[in-house]
Amino acid sequence: MIDVLQLSPYAPDEINVELQDRFALFKYWQIREDEDLLSQILPRIRVVATKGDIGLDGDLMAALPNLELITVYGVGFDKIDLDQAKSRGIKVTTTPDALTDAVADHAVALALASTRRVAEGDSFIRQGKWLEGKLGIGQSLRGKTLGILGYGRVGQRVAKIMRDAFDMRVLYCDRSQNDKRDGGYRSTPLELAAESDVLVLAASGNPTTKNIIDINVLEALGRTGLLINIARGSLINTQHLISALEARKLGAAALDVFPDEPNVPNELISSPYTTLTPHLASATIETRLEMGRQVIENISSWHQKREVFSQLNFLKTSTSFKFT
Structure with missing residues (x-):
């Protein structure tokens, strides 16, 4: 043995x-x-x-x-x-092929949970707030623009699901252009964020991608933009994210990963503009x-x-x- x-x-x-x-x-x-x-x-x-x-x-x-x-x-x-x-x-x-579908599915789940206020609605009922009035309305994903940072197995699977199911326009940013005939390639995260309604992070975590999502990218995504991270917590400058959410320069964030797991900043936990899951994208x-x-x-x-x-x-x- x-x-x-x-x-x-x-x-x-x-x-x-x-x-x-x-x-x-x-x-x-x-x-x-x-x-x-x-x-x-x-x-x-x-x-x-x-x-x-x-x-x-x-x-x-x-x-x-x-x-x-x-x-x-x-x-x-x-x-x-x-x-x-x-x-x-x-x-x-x-084990990349084993978890592609599950992680991509979770990105979609986070997108729906945030835009359709699913987790917030669950809490709203449990806390008895529905007795006091309605929660309010959400947003549709249909016809919006999806940006994907990291266009590998997971990124491409997310793109297919969102394109097929929600008629989303797909843009992406990666080390190189996936197909030179493809008009969806954007050369920087900033350029990608500026054209996206939803930005999904599916890139690897390494020294060159650490804090690659900074205040400039977050502000480019904008006041109605949604940031989704199912990759690595290190991709996001967490303090910049907190500041952008609090200043309402970013619409919302849906996060499955964090830099110092299982420690999550209280500012993200208490924010009404976040949807959080405990690193379970592949957990089926x-x-x-x-x-x-x-x-x-x-x-x-x-x-x-x-x-x-x-x-x-x-x-x-x-x-x-x-x-x-």
Whole structure:
């Protein structure tokens, strides 16, 4: 059996059970304080099974001299020391295809929840406010312009759903133009926001995209604009977002991710202009089972054939968003 260090339990639990049955599994969250045990186990580890929001930091990676593979339950890799992984020839895999539909669906759900005041309406009834008067009206998505920052699997899936279901005009901004015949490409987030009614963030989190959504972009999106983030909390300058909402320079924000999870600023929690969910865009039983299956199959394939799928392309991840 190949020695695997799992950094955090997965859900549903049947994934953890299968990992335990198929590999020599060590649960880091149970042994991390036992230095004597770690000194025996860490040199044996050839695979780390982690999550996108946990990653693998440089110190722990350095303590694993025989590490060959990092397999991520998710698509995020911004919390992995990629420089060290690349220099040591360590493979990194993710589970991108498994969660594309679920994350895209959640972006649509957030768009509807915010524009049609679904979450607000639920709270309105529960607090007895309907007895005092009506909530008020929302807005329609139909015929509006959708901007997407990050036009990969999720971004393109969101575009298709919104175009087909709501007749939205779709614009996008990415490292490069998806199709030179496509008139929807915009070269900067600022340009994209200025033409959008709804702006969906679907870009990777990395140093070049940190705080890429700043006050200028938020003001360009405008007083009736909706910002949706189902990517990484680091993409948004949170203080700029709070200021824009409070000054009514941005219409609303619907957020599933935050920079310091699970800590969410009180200003966002108390704002009447936010719809918030606790990083659950991929949290369907079907999606999580498929993510777990891909993690397990990657480990098995590496152990048996020295092959993996959904391998991270280090050259591509080093290509930053560069805007002029």
